[in-house]
Amino acid sequence: MPRLFDAYVIVDWSAAEGRKTGADSVWIGVMKRDVRFRLSYEAHNPATRAEAEALLRSLLADFRRRGEKVLVGFDFCLGFPEGTAARLSLEGEPWAQTWKFLGQNVVDKADNANNRFQVAAKMNRLMTDEARPFWGAPARQAQRWLSTTKPESLGDIPEYRRCELATRKLGAKSMAKSVWQMHGAGAVGGQSLVGVAVVRRLVEELGPACAVWPFGTGWKALTPADVAPLSVVVAEVYPVLQPTAAEPGEVKDATQVRGAAEAFAKLDDADRLGALFAPPAGTSEADVAVVQREEGWILGA
Known part of the structure; x- marks a missing residue:
């Protein structure tokens, strides 16, 4: 069964001022497959956004060198309300001009x-x-x-x-x-303002190897053929949609990124992930146009 992605990276951002780890800081969860397609998970808790950006850049470069395709989900708004x-x-x-404004x-x-x-x-x-x-x-x-x-x-x-x-x-x-x-x-x-500026840099560095859903992919179900030319698909996520029980001593942010990464990987294994990228049934053409051009969407909402 063809999967869309080889790895799933979920990022819980933070607008904290000063170095911070633990609760209410940046958490990056990485779910990936080994050569036997077995899933393994690792969590990172960088103390600053600059360290998080550098780590993401390194992770994505490693996946790209291995020819692996990655879903990267950010837990903040990638778009803004219509108008x-x-x-x-x-x-x-x-969407692109608003990102440019924030980058500047x-x-x-x-x-x-x-x-x-x-x-x-x-x-x-x-x-x-x-x-x-x-x-x-x-x-x-x-x-x-x-x-x-x-x-x-x-x-x-x-x-x-x-x-x-x-x-x-x-x-x-x-x-x-x-x-x-x-x-x-x-x-x-605040997370969205500082977060979009980071995502924009990463996306620009990846160039045509990266697409931001739904802005660059269209608001539609994704197939392996859609993902084939890409190394990275960026999406907005909301881990509350993938409720997960905490492990002993695990802070909420860590639980959420782990749960979302695991949920998307399992959906992909079951050939059900691609459908999450499509609009809800009955969505009007006008709403599709607004979502694709400015507002964006939360994966799975």
């Missing part, structure tokens, strides 16, 4: 010091000239264009992408957070 690029006056393919504006130093709150404030200024849609900052980071608390209204800007709304079936506690939330429990905004 974000237009509000930023960006011309061209919305995000500063993330080797010691984890970063300017994510300043970038969020700049985007607010350009999009609305008010403290929205991004919200949530420590008091020391608050300013005219970024508040500590959620505004009463985001105006006509969607709070959620279509994929976050799709996770409502899990219940309110498990619904994926809005990318606009920068601070507080479960906030993913």
Whole structure:
């Protein structure tokens, strides 16, 4: 039975400032097959995003040298709600131009010091000239264009992408957070800003050997023929969708990356992974177009 991938790398990102390991830090889970196709797993917990980026670059280079195909899942938003690029006056393919904007504006130093709150404030200024849609900052980071608390209204800007709304079936506690939330429990905004800048560099370095789903692949089921020309497929993941029991002493982040990597590998073994890349039944052509061009989707949502 042909599999889509030889390895599955799941990345739980962090916007932490200062070196940090353990809970609420970067975790990278790697599930791969040996020469007998037996699965083995290894976990990495780099102390900084710079170390994580270097490790990912090394891992992907090793897989590529061996001619192996890799699914790389990032647990943060790879896209933004419909209309974000237009509000930023960006011309061209919305997702790619938003990534370019972040690549040009995000500063993330080797010691984890970063300017994510300043970038969020700049985007607010350009999009609305008010403290929205991004919200949530420590008091020391608050300013005219970024508040500590959620505004009463985001105006006509969607709070959620279509994929976050799709996770409502899990219940309110498990619904994926809005990318606009920068601070507080479960906030993913800061991780997304610093994370997209890293992913963009890795994708550009890999060139045509890499595709970002669904932007570069189309929002459709993937087959071995689709993956054949590639070394790496990048996707957005939400490990809550693959619930996993913790091992003794294992922190939640480590459990989640292990569980997601194992789940995708098993689905691939059963020839069921490719179907996860397709839209849910009944998705309109208009929604497909928005997801492919700007919002992206969570694998398995």
